[in-house]
Amino acid sequence: MQHRTLGKTGFSISEISLGTWQVGGKWGEPFSHDNADHILNAAVDAGINFIDTADVYGDGESEKAVGRLVRSRAGERIYVATKCGRRLQPHTAEAYQPAALRGFVEDSLRNMGLDTLDLVQLHCPPTEVYYRPEIFEVFDRLKEEGKIQNLGVSVEKVEEGLKAIEYPNVTTLQVIFNMFRQRPAELLFKEAQRRDVGVIVRVPLASGLLTGKFSAQTTFDKDDHRNFNRNGEAFDKGETFSGVDYNTGLAAVEELKKIFPDQPNLAPVALRWILMFPEVSCIIPGASKPEQLLSNLKTEEIPALTSEQLAAVRGVYDRMIRPQVHQLW
Structure with a gap:
């Protein structure tokens, strides 16, 4: 696993990290602490040391699972990022x-059973x-009190x-980048x-579209x-x-x-395309099962993309995607 520095936090984090939105639900699966524990421990076993969660994921259940992971692996440095608002x-x-x-920060500390949060966004x-x-x-006051170590933001728009x-x-x-x-x-x-x-990149696979596994016949659960x-x-x-x-x-995936x-x-x-940008500190693909986690980790085996491949990806974007979304976010 390759590591990159997370800006002025100074944290050395795994370039492939883990987002836990899926772990917390709203992806067609009910929340399961057993499944969450399995995924989170598999991630750390594979070398991931940065976990991103939020107080709304599974109505706090995702935070509880992440906190349980950190406490159970006290000898390992696992960086925890959560969100509030x-x-x-x-x-x-x-x-x-x-x-x-x-109040939200203090609730997150209680959910996770931790004394301080590495990053609150x-x-x-x-x-x-x-x-x-x-x-x-x-958040400066919260840092002075030792409740948080760093402040970040999760944004929708470039502006x-x-x-x-x-x-x-x-x-x-x-930010979303893919x-x-x-x-x-x-x-x-x-x-x-x-x-x-x-820079923490979320939604790196466009909600699964960029796995290449979906079709016009694919259906999603009503709670997804x-x-x-x-x-x-x-x-x-x-x-x-x-x-x-x-x-x-x-259609764009078929071109890719x-x-x-x-x-x-x-x-x-x-x-791998995302990691070609040196400004990116890490990507946080999610996983609702360990098999998806292992698929994401295969990224480390992919060689750097060539300039021709990068140009071709840009061409698909410019031709098929840019007119629809570029100026919106």
Whole structure:
């Protein structure tokens, strides 16, 4: 497993890490602590040392599982990142208040049974929140109290990321970036690197589209966000299939497969493509079963993509995806 530095946190983290949205549900499977424990321990056994969770994943159950993992493997350094803010109801800019955010951080500490959190990220707040310094200042107080070590942000839009990293206490930036969401590489990555802000890439496989395993006949469970959020009914539609129309995505995947005819599984190639960008600190693909985790780890066996392959991927994006999504996020 290769490691990269997570910006000014100084953490040396596995370039392939683990996101636990799937572990917490909303992917067609009910939450299972046994399954979560299996996946999390398999990840650490494979060399992953950075786990990303959130207080809303499985209504806190994902955090509990991550905390249990860290406590059970006390001799190993496992970095824990969680998120806060999405529990606000309604989820509006006005609802973001320092006292509420403090409460969420303290709830996460209780959920995980930890004394401090390595990284707490604002969880895709409304755009207006990024223009309120008092929201960012409360995390300085929490750091002084030893409850957190670092503040990060998870954003929907490039513009939000650019604003967030102006705050000197923001150490990491989590953003969607993949073969179907390429805009962050144009300016956001450069600014993050200039400010020594670590970049955490989420939704690296476009909700599974970039595995190459889906078809027009594929169905998703009624509780799976890939079924109920295709048009953004529940949350930002950019989180589901990266905002790409499903059939357009399927067609683009077929074009990508032609670029990599020797690869039976597109997922590791799609993850390797992301890691070709040196500004990226880590990717956090999820897994709802250990087999998916092992598939993601095959990325380490994929050689660097050639300039011709990179240009061909860009061509598919420019021709088929860019007109639909580029300026939206």
